[in-house]
Amino acid sequence: MSGVLLWVICPKENASFAATTSYSLVPKSRAQVRSHNSKGCSRLNFSSGVFAAASLSSAVANPPRSSVEKVYEVVLKQAALVKEQKKERAVDVRKEKGQTDSMTRGDLLNGAYNRCGEVCAEYAKTFYLGTLLMTPERRRAVWAIYVWCRRTDELVDGPNASHITPKALDRWEQRLNELFEGRPYDMYDAALSDTVSKYPVDIQPFKDMIEGMRTDLKKSRYKDFDELYLYCYYVAGTVGLMSVPVMGIAPESKASTESVYNAALALGIANQLTNILRDVGEDARRGRIYLPQDELAQAGLSDEDIFNGKVTDKWRSFMKGQIKRARMFFDEAEKGVAELNDASRWPVWASLLLYKQILDSIEANDYDNFSKRAYVGKTKKLASLPVAYCRALMDGSSKFAKPARS
Numbered sequence: 001m002s003g004v005l006l007w008v009i010c011p012k013e014n015a016s017f018a019a020t021t022s023y024s025l026v027p028k029s030r031a032q033v034r035s036h037n038s039k040g041c042s043r044l045n046f047s048s049g050v051f052a053a054a055s056l057s058s059a060v061a062n063p064p065r066s067s068v069e070k071v072y073e074v075v076l077k078q079a080a081l082v083k084e085q086k087k088e089r090a091v092d093v094r095k096e097k098g099q100t101d102s103m104t105r106g107d108l109l110n111g112a113y114n115r116c117g118e119v120c121a122e123y124a125k126t127f128y129l130g131t132l133l134m135t136p137e138r139r140r141a142v143w144a145i146y147v148w149c150r151r152t153d154e155l156v157d158g159p160n161a162s163h164i165t166p167k168a169l170d171r172w173e174q175r176l177n178e179l180f181e182g183r184p185y186d187m188y189d190a191a192l193s194d195t196v197s198k199y200p201v202d203i204q205p206f207k208d209m210i211e212g213m214r215t216d217l218k219k220s221r222y223k224d225f226d227e228l229y230l231y232c233y234y235v236a237g238t239v240g241l242m243s244v245p246v247m248g249i250a251p252e253s254k255a256s257t258e259s260v261y262n263a264a265l266a267l268g269i270a271n272q273l274t275n276i277l278r279d280v281g282e283d284a285r286r287g288r289i290y291l292p293q294d295e296l297a298q299a300g301l302s303d304e305d306i307f308n309g310k311v312t313d314k315w316r317s318f319m320k321g322q323i324k325r326a327r328m329f330f331d332e333a334e335k336g337v338a339e340l341n342d343a344s345r346w347p348v349w350a351s352l353l354l355y356k357q358i359l360d361s362i363e364a365n366d367y368d369n370f371s372k373r374a375y376v377g378k379t380k381k382l383a384s385l386p387v388a389y390c391r392a393l394m395d396g397s398s399k400f401a402k403p404a405r406s
């Protein structure tokens, strides 16, 4: 099975894989971004709290844009796309009805989706179970996205990672472009190609995830939280943006599309920050420190301290701040789950509650994330599932009684 995931870069003969620019921002002015926020999205306020990047509070006349602002532009673009494609989709569905898909194509596609489901079941059992609650169409689309993300992550994190070059990532991006244009390379790509043709999923978060992998190839330190935030967006916030169009927003939701995307982004960031805090020791052994260097210095800590891996009071106090910030992102994410379609809420609550408990486990380990791996035991995991289910149900029942959120 893992062979499937590892064999992801297949240089095509005669194909010209031109290097493409990796991360282009939606051209929106700072003023526009701010006015959107004042209409109901809390992204800037939320992130400019205790730990916000210094650039946000800069008083200079034309300060450089922070990562939060850059990423927020992607959020706005994704949200706009949903509104736009809602209209187009009505037309597409009518077109599809008139077509009779050849049996062969349909069968191949079903096979491809089923394989994605198998990969998902093997790599993320709990999450897979959660997807079984979704409608069959949504479920298989989430599987297809999951598999593409997993394969992308495997490029820099899997056993073949040492052979991965920026060129290989350029080829992976070229394949991505092709599958979005309806020319998939293999069956997993075919499943995703079908998914992106059916849902208002934009290519930008996918490209940004590849950019995150490029970042991993060339960078092992993060100057401040602004830099780390951007990295977290690339590798995990993007997953939230990819998933929402498929999971769907509840028809009765009164929240703005932007605020739901914002929550999804926050969940990705929260998950990744948690991942980073859990894996400090493991990453240090690979020479990597995914912690803001300026905050480490303020706490009187150096890279050496991380490599030595001793739990001191300075370290505990530093970790408390980092955990607090990760929880702030989880809190922000929680606000959006209720706005998702009924069947999508449970898997999201489940993944949120499970991941959040890793933070509790770091605390229970007395902040020793150098030699102990924080994890959520089977019993706690199982106990979280009905809790997640109840939260999802409560979201549904309170929705009708609640006034509009934004």
Ligand SMILES: CC(C)=CCC/C(C)=C/CC/C(C)=C/CC/C(C)=C/[C@@H]1[C@@H](COP(=O)(O)OP(=O)(O)O)[C@]1(C)CC/C=C(\C)CC/C=C(\C)CCC=C(C)C
Residues within 6 Å of the ligand: 127, 142, 145, 146, 149, 150, 153, 235, 236, 237, 239, 240, 241, 243, 244, 260, 261, 263, 264, 265, 267, 268, 271, 272, 275, 333, 334, 336, 337, 340, 347, 348, 351
């Ligand atoms: C319902 C649901 C959770 C859907 C997401 C499904 C999906 C497409 C997942 C892809 C995950 C993946 C393979 C990402 C590749 C990059 C990566 C590895 C990111 C890290 C995940 C943890 O992975 P890993 O397997 O390495 O972890 P363990 O070592 O096993 O612990 C990340 C930390 C990020 C994952 C990010 C998400 C799952 C984003 C979740 C956000 C949403 C689903 C949006 C929810 C919507 C609202 C409104 C809140």
